[in-house]
Every structure is written in structure tokens, then in C-alpha cells.
Amino acid sequence: MEESEIISGLTNAVVNGKKDQAVELAQQALTAGIDPYKAVIDGLAKGMEIMGQKYDCKQAFMPHLLMASNAMYGGMDVLTPHLKLEGGARRAVLVIGSAEGDVHDIGKNLVKTMMSAVGFEAVDLGKDVPIGKFAEAAIEHKADVISVSTLMTSTMDNMEKIVKSFTEKGIRNKVKIIVGGAPITPDYAADIGADTSKPDAMEAAKWAKEIVKDLPDNRWN
Numbered sequence: 001m002e003e004s005e006i007i008s009g010l011t012n013a014v015v016n017g018k019k020d021q022a023v024e025l026a027q028q029a030l031t032a033g034i035d036p037y038k039a040v041i042d043g044l045a046k047g048m049e050i051m052g053q054k055y056d057c058k059q060a061f062m063p064h065l066l067m068a069s070n071a072m073y074g075g076m077d078v079l080t081p082h083l084k085l086e087g088g089a090r091r092a093v094l095v096i097g098s099a100e101g102d103v104h105d106i107g108k109n110l111v112k113t114m115m116s117a118v119g120f121e122a123v124d125l126g127k128d129v130p131i132g133k134f135a136e137a138a139i140e141h142k143a144d145v146i147s148v149s150t151l152m153t154s155t156m157d158n159m160e161k162i163v164k165s166f167t168e169k170g171i172r173n174k175v176k177i178i179v180g181g182a183p184i185t186p187d188y189a190a191d192i193g194a195d196t197s198k199p200d201a202m203e204a205a206k207w208a209k210e211i212v213k214d215l216p217d218n219r220w221n
């Protein structure tokens with residue numbers, strides 16, 4: 001099978017909610033020497049993007065979305081261990097989660113995958129994470145970057161509360177905070193006191209990799 005057929009096959013497997021197909025094609029992608037980043041972004045993630053559009057046009061419904069995400073994770077499980085780690089000796093620590101009240105986690109998981117691929121050690125708090133958990137985990141794991149996702153306007157305010165919780169604990173200057181998800185803009189990030197927002201997982205990972213260089217090593221001592 002040609003590279004383009006495998007990539008479009010991965011997209012179709014997600015769109016059609018076929019986990020077995022996604023797993024098989026992910027394995028074929030590795031055997032064929034296809035860059036695993038490409039297989040994730042141009043193949044699997046593209047399928048979820050299409051499903052998002054279909055959902056918006058009422059051509060797909062909740063069960064289809066859940067089957068699609070299940071297929072995407074099947075493919076990701078095969079590909080993720082093959083994403084080459086970048087970076088040097090010390091692995092920067094990422095604390096990541098979806099804001100309280102929000103159970104969407106597909107985009108958050110993509111951000112985690114891409115951040116891990118550029119060298120971060122990820123502490124994944126999951127979805128619908130209570131506000132105070134981010135700062136608690138940051139202290140426990142001596143975090144470098146905090147990544148918060150939300151896809152709903154109703155849960156955006158919780159991001160502001162998360163940023164405030166870092167200030168209240170006196171640790172705001174020890175970490176860099178990135179917020180993201182469809183309704184989040186860089187202006188909103190600035191308004192709530194976060195460091196930035198980026199439109200997709202790849203951009204978020206590129207930013208995080210650079211910004212950790214500005215953090216002093218001994219700040220958690």
C-alpha cells in the first residue's frame with residue numbers, strides 16, 4: 001500500500017469508527033517507515049477533525065463521535081511509542097488536563113502526545129479536573145509547564161480560576177501556563193493571566209519546548 005493510501009486509510013478508519021482498521025493501518029504505517037507524527041496528525045487527527053465538522057452539520061451524532069475517538073486511540077496506542085523523543089538530559093515536566101466541568105479530552109490528549117514527543121514528562125490529570133488540582137500537582141511534581149484545555153464556553157471561567165490558584169499559592173512565577181481549545185484565543189489567555197494560547201497541539205508543543213528555557217532550574221528548591 002502507498003503512503004498516501006495508509007494515511008487516508010487512517011483518516012477513514014477514524015471517520016467510520018473502525019478501531020481494528022486503525023490499529024492495523026497504524027502498524028502498516030510503521031512497517032512502511034511512515035513518520036509516526038504524520039500518521040497521527042495527517043491520518044488519525046484529521047479523521048477527528050472531519051467528525052467534528054460532521055457533528056456540527058448534524059451528519060454525525062454522539063455515538064459516532066465516541067466510536068471515532070475509540071478508533072483514534074487504537075491507532076495512537078500503536079504510534080505513540082514510536083514518536084521520537086527530542087531534547088537533552090533533563091525532561092521538563094508538564095501537568096495537563098481538561099478544565100473542571102469539561103469531559104472533552106481528545107484535543108487534550110493530542111497536546112499531551114505532542115508535548116511528550118518534544119521531550120516532556122507528562123502528568124495527566126485527565127478530564128473534568130477540580131480547579132485546585134493543577135497547582136497541587138505542579139507543587140508535587142515540580143512542574144515546568146501547565147496545559148489546560150476546554151472546548152466549552154461554559155467552562156472557560158474555570159481556566160481563570162486555575163491561573164488564580166497558582167497566584168494564591170505563590171507559585172505563579174515558577175511555571176508557564178498555556179490554555180487552549182476551540183473557544184480560547186490569545187487575547188483571552190492574556191486577560192486571565194495565562195502565558196499564551198495556541199491553536200493546535202503541534203504549536204502548543206513548539207511553544208512549550210522553547211519557553212521552558214526561560215525558567216531558572218533551581219526555582220523549586
Ligand code: B1M
Nearest residue numbers: 052102103104105106107149151152153180181182200201
Ligand atoms: Co461535545 N461539544 N459535548 N462531545 N463535542 C463540542 C465541543 C461543541 C462545540 C459541539 C457543538 O455544540 N457544536 C459543544 C460546545 C459548545 C460551546 O460551549 N461552545 C459541545 C457540547 C455542548 C457538549 C455537551 C454539553 C453535549 C451534551 O451533553 N448536551 C457534552 C459535554 C459534557 C461535559 O463536558 N460536561 C459533550 C460531550 C461530547 C462527547 C462526550 C460526545 C464527545 C467528547 C469525547 C471525548 O473528548 N472523549 C464530544 C465531541 C467529540 C465534540 C466535538 C464534536 C468534537 C471535539 C473533538 O474532539 N474534536 C465538538 C464539536 C467540534 O469541535 N466541532 C463538541 C477533535 C479534537 C482533536 O479537537 O479538542 O478542539 P479539539 O483540539 C484541537 C484544538 O482545540 C487544540 O488542539 C487540537 C488540535 O490539535 N487544542 C489545544 C485543544 N486543547 C488545547 C490546549 C492547548 C492548545 C491547543 O494548550 C493548552
